[in-house]
Amino acid sequence: MNTFLERCQQIVGADFVLTDDAEKLSYVTDYRQRFIGRALAVIKPANTLEVAAIVKLCAEHKVAIVPQGGNTGLVLGSVPDQSGNAIVLSLLRLNQIRAIDAINNTITVDAGCRLTQVQDAATSIQRLFPLSLASEGTCTIGGNLSTNAGGTAVLHYGNCRALCLGLEVVTAQGDIWDGLRGLRKDNTGYDLRDLYIGAEGTLGVITGALFQLFPLPQSQLTALVALNSVADAVALFHLARSNSKDTVLSAFELISSFCLELVGKHFPAIRQPTLAAHPYYVLIELSSQEPEANSVTALENLIELAMEQGIVHDAVLASSLTQSNALWQLRESISSAQAAEGKNIKHDISLPISNIAAFIDATDAQLQKQFSGCRMVTFGHLGDGNLHYNVSAPLNDSHDEFLAQQSAVNRVVYDSVAHFCGSISAEHGLGALKHDEILRYKSPVEMQLMRQIKQALDPHNIMNPGKVVTPF
Amino acid sequence: MNTFLERCQQIVGADFVLTDDAEKLSYVTDYRQRFIGRALAVIKPANTLEVAAIVKLCAEHKVAIVPQGGNTGLVLGSVPDQSGNAIVLSLLRLNQIRAIDAINNTITVDAGCRLTQVQDAATSIQRLFPLSLASEGTCTIGGNLSTNAGGTAVLHYGNCRALCLGLEVVTAQGDIWDGLRGLRKDNTGYDLRDLYIGAEGTLGVITGALFQLFPLPQSQLTALVALNSVADAVALFHLARSNSKDTVLSAFELISSFCLELVGKHFPAIRQPTLAAHPYYVLIELSSQEPEANSVTALENLIELAMEQGIVHDAVLASSLTQSNALWQLRESISSAQAAEGKNIKHDISLPISNIAAFIDATDAQLQKQFSGCRMVTFGHLGDGNLHYNVSAPLNDSHDEFLAQQSAVNRVVYDSVAHFCGSISAEHGLGALKHDEILRYKSPVEMQLMRQIKQALDPHNIMNPGKVVTPF
Numbered sequence: 001m002n003t004f005l006e007r008c009q010q011i012v013g014a015d016f017v018l019t020d021d022a023e024k025l026s027y028v029t030d031y032r033q034r035f036i037g038r039a040l041a042v043i044k045p046a047n048t049l050e051v052a053a054i055v056k057l058c059a060e061h062k063v064a065i066v067p068q069g070g071n072t073g074l075v076l077g078s079v080p081d082q083s084g085n086a087i088v089l090s091l092l093r094l095n096q097i098r099a100i101d102a103i104n105n106t107i108t109v110d111a112g113c114r115l116t117q118v119q120d121a122a123t124s125i126q127r128l129f130p131l132s133l134a135s136e137g138t139c140t141i142g143g144n145l146s147t148n149a150g151g152t153a154v155l156h157y158g159n160c161r162a163l164c165l166g167l168e169v170v171t172a173q174g175d176i177w178d179g180l181r182g183l184r185k186d187n188t189g190y191d192l193r194d195l196y197i198g199a200e201g202t203l204g205v206i207t208g209a210l211f212q213l214f215p216l217p218q219s220q221l222t223a224l225v226a227l228n229s230v231a232d233a234v235a236l237f238h239l240a241r242s243n244s245k246d247t248v249l250s251a252f253e254l255i256s257s258f259c260l261e262l263v264g265k266h267f268p269a270i271r272q273p274t275l276a277a278h279p280y281y282v283l284i285e286l287s288s289q290e291p292e293a294n295s296v297t298a299l300e301n302l303i304e305l306a307m308e309q310g311i312v313h314d315a316v317l318a319s320s321l322t323q324s325n326a327l328w329q330l331r332e333s334i335s336s337a338q339a340a341e342g343k344n345i346k347h348d349i350s351l352p353i354s355n356i357a358a359f360i361d362a363t364d365a366q367l368q369k370q371f372s373g374c375r376m377v378t379f380g381h382l383g384d385g386n387l388h389y390n391v392s393a394p395l396n397d398s399h400d401e402f403l404a405q406q407s408a409v410n411r412v413v414y415d416s417v418a419h420f421c422g423s424i425s426a427e428h429g430l431g432a433l434k435h436d437e438i439l440r441y442k443s444p445v446e447m448q449l450m451r452q453i454k455q456a457l458d459p460h461n462i463m464n465p466g467k468v469v470t471p472f
Numbered sequence: 473m474n475t476f477l478e479r480c481q482q483i484v485g486a487d488f489v490l491t492d493d494a495e496k497l498s499y500v501t502d503y504r505q506r507f508i509g510r511a512l513a514v515i516k517p518a519n520t521l522e523v524a525a526i527v528k529l530c531a532e533h534k535v536a537i538v539p540q541g542g543n544t545g546l547v548l549g550s551v552p553d554q555s556g557n558a559i560v561l562s563l564l565r566l567n568q569i570r571a572i573d574a575i576n577n578t579i580t581v582d583a584g585c586r587l588t589q590v591q592d593a594a595t596s597i598q599r600l601f602p603l604s605l606a607s608e609g610t611c612t613i614g615g616n617l618s619t620n621a622g623g624t625a626v627l628h629y630g631n632c633r634a635l636c637l638g639l640e641v642v643t644a645q646g647d648i649w650d651g652l653r654g655l656r657k658d659n660t661g662y663d664l665r666d667l668y669i670g671a672e673g674t675l676g677v678i679t680g681a682l683f684q685l686f687p688l689p690q691s692q693l694t695a696l697v698a699l700n701s702v703a704d705a706v707a708l709f710h711l712a713r714s715n716s717k718d719t720v721l722s723a724f725e726l727i728s729s730f731c732l733e734l735v736g737k738h739f740p741a742i743r744q745p746t747l748a749a750h751p752y753y754v755l756i757e758l759s760s761q762e763p764e765a766n767s768v769t770a771l772e773n774l775i776e777l778a779m780e781q782g783i784v785h786d787a788v789l790a791s792s793l794t795q796s797n798a799l800w801q802l803r804e805s806i807s808s809a810q811a812a813e814g815k816n817i818k819h820d821i822s823l824p825i826s827n828i829a830a831f832i833d834a835t836d837a838q839l840q841k842q843f844s845g846c847r848m849v850t851f852g853h854l855g856d857g858n859l860h861y862n863v864s865a866p867l868n869d870s871h872d873e874f875l876a877q878q879s880a881v882n883r884v885v886y887d888s889v890a891h892f893c894g895s896i897s898a899e900h901g902l903g904a905l906k907h908d909e910i911l912r913y914k915s916p917v918e919m920q921l922m923r924q925i926k927q928a929l930d931p932h933n934i935m936n937p938g939k940v941v942t943p944f
Contacts, residue, residue: 103710103826104857148659159657162634175917182824184856185631186895187620187670188902188910189940190922194666198659215714238575242687245761246718289717352654354575384656385576423658430660438660445647449929450662456928457921468661 011053016044038084048207056174067201069140075431077200097121105213106182111142127213130157148198150427155383168208172458201464219292222285222324226278226314231357251285252383262337273316342399344392350426363416386426483525488516510556520679528646539673541612547903549672569593577685578654583614599685602629620670622899627855640680644930673936691764694757694796698750698786703829723757724855734809745788814871816864822898831892858898
């Protein structure tokens with residue numbers, strides 16, 4: 001192994017082969033601090049050629065590689081296991097914006113660029129890079145691609161996959177595939193791009209990417225509305241899709257009343273809008289290329305129509321950007337408020353929109369039956385069919401005792417998700433956390449196809465082993 | 473082989489195993505009538521289970537399978553070679569709309585449904601299925617998926633890949649993968665869906681699909697404008713993207729003056745708009761969820777701005793649906809007019825939009841140098857970077873003599889496409905026609921990755937052999 005590390009040093013320079021435990025700690029520690037792995041070394045190449053040389057060396061020595069960006073993943077996909085046999089391959093030094101093409105409306109970036117860096121580069125030429133999520137200041141675009149990140153702009157712009165036109169990848173053999181094509185149409189063989197996107201570093205290392213850019217919206221307007229049920233929220237979504245006219249329905253977020261209650265309890269400084277108490281709320285956002293007056297009319301008309309139809313019972317319209325941001329702040333404080341309330345059991349799930357109301361009714365009831373008094377923290381991107389369906393301990397119960405039942409709670413929720421034709425990971429991926437769980441929910445045929453692909457592209461299983469799928 | 477055919481008959485019934493040459497003829501004949509292959513038999517299963525049984529039988533007997541939908545492909549992807557060893561597996565009897573979900577805005581269909589059948593099913597519940605192309609009455613949705621079809625709606629809605637949420641596929645081993653998920657977000661492993669889409673039947677047989685549906689536009693408005701150059705057309709595209717306000721720029725088609733001239737010569741009954749003669753024209757379409765008056769204003773303002781900037785020199789605005797259709801008829805008659813003028817050499821290519829003007833200048837010049845007097849029939853989906861860059865024989869020259877130089881003409885065009893970072897197949901795929909050509913333009917690393925995938929999923933090379941890529 002000394003020879004191996006010496007050769008790593010020759011490739012990237014001694015300063016960029018970290019072997020000291022203290023230096024390695026942040027790279028082997030899970031973002032949510034639940035897990036600390038071990039690594040032979042953390043290697044920090046400066047560019048694609050160095051990445052390729054390191055991967056080639058690892059292939060020769062059969063050393064496992066854990067590719068890592070900002071290490072903000074939520075499913076233990078970007079940290080090594082506790083064997084200490086793997087290297088962490090940090091992409092953070094690949095952090096250049098390579099090119100911006102204002103005519104083709106594309107941007108080419110290194111995989112290690114922070115998401116905000118890509119957003120800012122787009123804004124600098126009056127374009128929008130729409131991907132946006134909570135960890136955007138820390139996460140890297142390569143990690144976003146490897147997990148096919150979602151976030152708040154999916155409803156109109158799609159997920160990370162939909163934004164990407166081309167990739168540069170170092171294969172498990174250490175070859176460089178230059179697929180950085182800036183084309184909207186290209187039908188010349190298998191879709192390798194979409195195979196590496198979402199593969200969580202188990203098929204190769206994404207080192208660069210080319211994305212589409214979009215016009216910047218001229219105005220954005222939000223409203224928070226009160227409803228009696230999830231079924232009404234789904235009805236409102238349908239109404240909004242068919243009645244937002246030419247404005248863009250850019251967000252449609254479900255928030256249960258208990259979520260707002262938690263925010264009020266733990267963040268009393270955040271002003272709550274004056275809305276009659278209802279079981280559910282929806283945050284709607286309309287975006288437009290025209291002055292705000294247009295969106296105001298569209299949103300007022302929509303809410304008036306929904307009230308006439310008995311779907312919406314109360315509403316607050318933001319009449320300024322400040323008010324709009326305040327409504328978003330409520331939505332974005334839910335996770336922190338929930339954490340302040342105590343540990344809880346999270347589920348990042350998706351469903352056909354037509355099944356969401358029935359899913360929540362059935363699963364809430366089943367959970368109450370089995371875990372009496374548990375408190376549902378239900379919110380999420382309803383317009384994408386994506387729920388953060390989290391379960392908090394009953395009031396006054398021990399959180400640790402409740403957490404001991406995590407597997408049983410997961411089982412109820414995931415079995416119900418499967419029953420309602422949904423997915424047990426909408427945004428976060430499988431990582432190591434759901435590597436076994438998925439075997440219960442995906443068909444043997446699909447798992448077999450995934451193993452065949454893994455085996456074909458990474459026959460020695462050196463790319464992020466133990467994540468997503470294990471070959472034969 | 474008799475045993476094999478008898479077992480096929482047991483699976484699908486004797487009526488659906490065609491072995492008579494006359495009965496087989498249309499299934500083994502290329503859409504453009506350039507090629508007639510041979511087949512052991514044409515097999516027409518009734519449903520997915522029968523498809524799976526036939527594929528399993530073929531795997532056992534190592535019989536090659538050519539999956540076929542409407543057989544309207546343009547690159548010899550859906551017809552067998554002349555060995556006579558393969559079966560044609562026709563999906564035409566799998567022609568049911570399986571389900572429509574108006575709340576989830578999705579439709580589930582058999583692969584053998586005609587494209588118009590899917591469009592009509594969507595329209596019947598006031599939704600849009602946007603995929604639209606010339607052969608839509610004949611082609612099937614399974615073929616559209618297998619070639620990742622483009623067409624006229626790509627600019628706003630994306631290609632066939634972007635519309636599809638889930639697939640049902642019979643693997644090369646005869647297993648059924650049920651991936652018919654109606655989810656906007658699902659990050660649970662490798663993207664098998666996008667691997668089968670665009671694979672031209674070389675990895676498995678698509679038997680069913682689940683698609684997104686969209687709101688029907690309330691109004692659509694077109695204009696034909698006259699310009700001096702392709703560079704001005706690109707400038708107009710940029711202007712249109714940033715100034716169409718909240719209307720949707722739904723088409724942006726480049727048409728060279730020679731194209732309109734050919735339409736005028738061969739279809740004198742089609743009325744040509746009164747426009748001053750210019751080298752290029754652009755057909756613009758704006759779509760809207762609001763009454764037409766909005767789009768009229770947006771389009772008038774856009775054209776006025778473009779005229780002020782010296783980009784557009786003359787324009788005709790359609791003021792009714794009839795006028796709008798007449799402008800589209802001009803565009804859609806180009807291919808037939810070109811055929812009426814004589815045989816020609818076609819190229820379905822794509823480029824970064826920022827390179828299109830330079831590509832046309834350089835390639836036109838090179839072609840004139842090598843094939844003096846050849847006539848360029850240049851048109852296509854400029855907004856997608858997709859050109860139909862076709863070359864007709866010089867006036868008075870023999871078309872057959874000119875066609876004999878097809879390879880040399882292809883070489884000039886494709887080498888130039890590669891130089892300007894484009895693709896030699898934007899919409900049509902590789903099929904057998906470009907199976908060898910692509911080796912010149914794709915990197916060995918990319919071809920190797922494609923071979924590894926083909927080898928992994930179809931180790932006996934029975935799925936549409938000789939198309940796209942040949943394994944080791």
